[in-house]
Amino acid sequence: AQTVTQSQPEMSVQEAETVTLSCTYDTSESDYYLFWYKQPPSRQMILVIRQEAYKQQNATENRFSVNFQKAAKSFSLKISDSQLGDAAMYFCAYRRAETSGSRLTFGEGTQLTVNP
Amino acid sequence: EAGVTQFPSHSVIEKGQTVTLRCDPISGHDNLYWYRRVMGKEIKFLLHFVKESKQDESGMPNNRFLAERTGGTYSTLKVQPAELEDSGVYFCASSLWTSGGDGYTFGSGTRLTVV
Numbered sequence: 001a002q003t004v005t006q007s008q009p010e011m012s013v014q015e016a017e018t019v020t021l022s023c024t025y026d027t028s029e030s031d032y033y034l035f036w037y038k039q040p041p042s043r044q045m046i047l048v049i050r051q052e053a054y055k056q057q058n059a060t061e062n063r064f065s066v067n068f069q070k071a072a073k074s075f076s077l078k079i080s081d082s083q084l085g086d087a088a089m090y091f092c093a094y095r096r097a098e099t100s101g102s103r104l105t106f107g108e109g110t111q112l113t114v115n116p
Numbered sequence: 117e118a119g120v121t122q123f124p125s126h127s128v129i130e131k132g133q134t135v136t137l138r139c140d141p142i143s144g145h146d147n148l149y150w151y152r153r154v155m156g157k158e159i160k161f162l163l164h165f166v167k168e169s170k171q172d173e174s175g176m177p178n179n180r181f182l183a184e185r186t187g188g189t190y191s192t193l194k195v196q197p198a199e200l201e202d203s204g205v206y207f208c209a210s211s212l213w214t215s216g217g218d219g220y221t222f223g224s225g226t227r228l229t230v231v
C-alpha cells in the first residue's frame with residue numbers, strides 16, 4: 001500500500017521569504033502522480049501543483065515549485081516570496097497513474113503560518 | 117462552472133442520532149469520492165463512485181456508513197447511528213472519467229461533530 005508522510009505538522013515563514021514543506025512517500029509503482037493541495041481557512045481544498053513521476057523536470061507554478069527526487073521518494077514544495085494569503089494547511093498527495101478514478105492518498109498535512 | 121457543493125457545512129448531533137451529508141459534484145463528472153479527516157490526522161479515502169456504481173468502498177469504516185449516488189448525480193453519505201469517533205470533516209470530490217493526472221475538485225467539506 002502506498003503511504004505519504006509529512007513530517008512537519010507546523011511551519012512558519014516571514015512574508016516575502018521562502019519556505020519549503022517536506023513530503024516523502026512509499027510506493028512500489030513506477031508511474032504515478034504527486035500533488036500538493038492547499039486548504040485555506042475557508043476549507044475548500046485547492047490544487048497547488050502536480051508532478052508526473054515519469055517527468056524528470058520539476059513542476060513550477062508561479063511562486064510554487066517542487067523538488068521531486070524519485071529515487072529518494074521525496075516531493076517537497078517550495079513557496080517563494082511568501083504572501084499572507086499562502087497561510088493554510090498544505091497536504092501532499094499521491095495517486096496511481098491509471099486512466100481515471102484512482103484514489104488519492106494524503107499525508108497528515110502541514111499548517112503554514114505566514115508572519116507579516 | 118459551479119464547483120462541488122456540500123451541505124450542510126456544519127452538523128452537530130448527539131451520539132446515536134442519524135446524519136445525512138450531501139454532495140453535488142460538478143455536472144458531468146462521473147467520478148465522485150468521499151474522504152474524511154479526523155482531527156489532526158491524514159485525510160482518508162472512504163469510497164469512490166463511477167456514475168451511480170460503487171467502484172471502491174474499501175475505505176468505509178463500518179456498516180454504520182451508507183453512501184448512495186442517485187442517478188449518477190448527487191451523492192449522500194448517511195451515518196446511522198453516529199458515534200463519537202465519527203466526528204471530523206467529510207470531503208467530497210469529483211473528476212471527469214477521462215481525467216488522467218489531474219487532481220480532483222473538492223468541496224468545502226462538512227464538519228461533523230458528534231457529542
